[in-house]
Amino acid sequence: MANPAIRAVVIDIEGTTTPISFVHDVLFPFARTHLPALVRTGAFDPAVAAELAAIEEAAPGSDPVTVLMGWMDTDAKHTPLKTLQGLVWRQGYAEGALKGMLYPDVAPRLRKWHAAGCRLFVYSSGSTEAQRLLFGHSDAGDLTGLFDGFFDTRIGAKRSSGSYQAIGREIGLPVDTILFLSDVEEELDAAVEASLVTCQLVRPMDKTAASERHPTADDFMRVEELFDLVRWRA
Template sequence: MGRLAVPPTVTAFLLDIEGTTTPITFVKDVLFPYIKDNVKEYLHKHWEEEQCQEDVSQLQKQAEIDAHLDGFVPIPSFSDGTADLQTVVQAVVDNVHWQMSLDRKTTALKQLQGHMWKSAYVSAQVKGEVYEDVVPAIRKWREAGMKVYIYSSGSIEAQKLLFGYSIEGDLLKLFDGHFDTTIGHKVESESYRNIAKCIKCSPENILFLTDIIKEAKAAEEAGAHVAVVTRPGNAALTDEEKSKYHIIASFSEIALPTTQ
């Protein structure tokens, strides 16, 4: 634990979000409860809009696929007159709550959540959280000519909402690009080679910051440099993990080659 001297080969920082730039609790305690608490109101407010109708249609199709599962919540059709609006809306609410209780990641659920979060960010009901050491450090890195990228399992759209509507304002100009699992999963070393190709550098030119050991291992196997970030609420590290990886508690502990 302590100061990390950035290797001289590094020209780009690759940052994880949850547990690295942003508290893990932000997703668990802010974003997901927002969906549960506001889905009924959101549906009533936006029901006539094409996007909302498409979201409901996708949830209905998913519900048909899920009909064999325990606790399954059907969603009747409003358009054919078999159910009134209140009944359909309540069924969608119950279905969304059921899916979220099982931590499902269906495309239909993620699509509705994405639209709801966008609405929440734009209306300032929700603001993306970042640790206070993050923005000053990134500004310093960029001033030194470093590139800065985000790599998260959350979609690129969700990443841009979090940083575009953050507690510190619009931070998108601080990043040179965003990656999500469409480039590959974060625990697979090939993903980091793919990112290096995309940003036209070698893996050894990248310093990846994450709180997840499996991700750190995958990036290291690809040839990237790695540091593991310990933040409040992050998973505890074993003594072996602490001895194997560079460990930092804050971005302020990172020293660029020119400042060593």
């Protein structure tokens, strides 16, 4: 049933706007190759030094590169890793070695929803820097101007309801007028616990298992149909 009350959409990236294969087969290997050189700049770059200090606090006396590689091996969502990955990817995008990959239905719908007055946000385990880079250097052009804000794990874990409560406060709208899109059922569960509206993206390319607890859509066109997103006007 259509939900005419939606006034903002919070969007996950991996498996939602972007194929999982792009993250795991392109972005992660690029970071793995270039992170050691970035770590070596830590004494000269305050942004890197701050994250190295956080790694030292988490794993005292350990080699930071070894820690980072271990976190990557387990797909850990630690903020120092995500921040340093973002710094590596910034250089890759700037040099043209990387270009953000989006599903073809994503950019046209984001532009349409934005024009209709829906406020758009991103919430991903990747750093806000990485989010802006992907959408700013996407294969559909620079989309960053469509978004009102970006959230990462600094606001909280994606499977914690408190994170979505905090996002609701930051957005400044009633949480039951905010739609969260993700492919991960447990993230959607946490969002529902915080009283957000949810929809699971079930992308055939990613072989996502469909949830029985949330509405599902195989692309953003179906999301638009389910929630009447273009009814809203600025």
